[in-house]
Amino acid sequence: MSVTVRVPAKVNVQLAVGGARPDGFHDLANVFLAVGLYDEVTVTAAQALTITCSGPDADQVPLDRTNLAARAAEALAARHGLSPDVHIHIAKDIPVAGGMAGGSADGAGALLACDALWGLGSSRSELLDICAELGSDVPFSLVGGAALGTGRGERLTELEAGGEFHWVFAVADGGLSTPAVYAEFDRLHAGAAVPAPVASPALLAALRTGDATALAGALTNDLQPAALSLRPVLSATLESGMAAGALASLVSGSGPTTAFLTKSPEGARQVADALLRSGTCRAARVAASPARGAVRV
Numbered sequence: 001m002s003v004t005v006r007v008p009a010k011v012n013v014q015l016a017v018g019g020a021r022p023d024g025f026h027d028l029a030n031v032f033l034a035v036g037l038y039d040e041v042t043v044t045a046a047q048a049l050t051i052t053c054s055g056p057d058a059d060q061v062p063l064d065r066t067n068l069a070a071r072a073a074e075a076l077a078a079r080h081g082l083s084p085d086v087h088i089h090i091a092k093d094i095p096v097a098g099g100m101a102g103g104s105a106d107g108a109g110a111l112l113a114c115d116a117l118w119g120l121g122s123s124r125s126e127l128l129d130i131c132a133e134l135g136s137d138v139p140f141s142l143v144g145g146a147a148l149g150t151g152r153g154e155r156l157t158e159l160e161a162g163g164e165f166h167w168v169f170a171v172a173d174g175g176l177s178t179p180a181v182y183a184e185f186d187r188l189h190a191g192a193a194v195p196a197p198v199a200s201p202a203l204l205a206a207l208r209t210g211d212a213t214a215l216a217g218a219l220t221n222d223l224q225p226a227a228l229s230l231r232p233v234l235s236a237t238l239e240s241g242m243a244a245g246a247l248a249s250l251v252s253g254s255g256p257t258t259a260f261l262t263k264s265p266e267g268a269r270q271v272a273d274a275l276l277r278s279g280t281c282r283a284a285r286v287a288a289s290p291a292r293g294a295v296r297v
């Protein structure tokens with residue numbers, strides 16, 4: 001028997017970052033929006049824990065126990081005194097190390113899939129606890145939709161999103177390491193007082209009413225200067241998307257994927273075509289939001 005779970009990518013429509021905490025993490029006001037680019041995680045009973053991965057970026061995905069999907073299976077099995085003997089296949093469509101929570105998606109997907117395969121019937125809150133242990137973005141991958149993440153981003157309050165938003169994601173060559181981007185944020189703010197992160201009322205209102213123009217005016221990412229400092233060429237991608245008529249542009253999370261909000265699906269396709277023609281990105285993907293969280297298919 002096999003179980004397959006589909007899990008979306010995310011974009012952070014607001015990422016407000018506070019100062020470094022004693023544990024090395026940063027307090028956030030992190031407004032997550034799930035977008036319709038998906039990984040599919042399939043688990044099948046096996047003699048040992050093994051992983052395979054397919055998709056254009058499969059060669060960049062670790063197939064050992066550092067893979068977040070393997071760590072999820074192990075964490076769930078350990079809680080129930082089981083052996084994590086399962087084959088995990090990841091059909092990967094989310095850019096790797098792109099700031100779109102691809103690894104987190106696979107962690108949440110494997111958790112839900114193993115829970116079903118092993119007939120455990122874990123509650124939502126048990127699953128969310130394990131997600132939070134696995135990584136700051138993993139709880140949101142399970143929940144999807146739109147949510148405010150506080151603490152290090154793992155404590156979620158679900159948000160209303162009143163309409164569909166249309167995005168283009170420009171995939172960059174090579175990834176960026178999330179810890180390296182946070183370290184660059186610290187370097188850029190050394191000696192300065194960093195204010196406590198707060199969710200923007202204007203942004204939450206734009207999400208609630210489904211107003212793309214208002215959302216465009218409210219998008220912010222405090223990690224963007226750090227990502228641009230590490231990868232200056234991303235400025236050219238941001239400029240190309242704006243020149244092609246996007247309502248707004250920003251770096252997605254820790255980058256290097258850049259995100260462009262557009263008025264319509266047609267507008268998104270035009271911006272994607274122009275981005276590809278500009279030669280400033282490796283691929284341009286069109287996707288709508290909000291998308292459902294992890295779901296069995």
Ligand SMILES: C[C@](O)(CO)[C@H](O)COP(=O)(O)OP(=O)(O)OC[C@H]1O[C@@H](n2ccc(N)nc2=O)[C@H](O)[C@@H]1O
Nearest residue numbers: 024025026028135136137138152153178179182253254
């Ligand atoms: C940039 C975002 O993707 C925005 O949603 C997340 O904040 C990153 O979440 P993630 O990849 O799940 O990150 P984790 O696996 O929890 O942490 C990886 C590393 O990122 C840094 N990190 C992460 C989250 C946070 N609130 N503060 C941090 O400083 C820490 O150096 C940490 O060691």
Ligand SMILES: Nc1ncnc2c1ncn2[C@@H]1O[C@H](COP(=O)(O)OP(=O)(O)OP(=O)(O)O)[C@@H](O)[C@H]1O
Nearest residue numbers: 067068096097098099100101102103104106137178
């Ligand atoms: N299932 C997985 N898929 C992709 N990368 C994984 C996975 N498990 C572990 N990794 C490791 O995690 C690193 C970050 O990959 P990931 O695609 O999750 O980055 P990201 O989208 O930038 O993450 P986030 O947006 O949550 O900060 C990869 O370089 C890889 O070494």
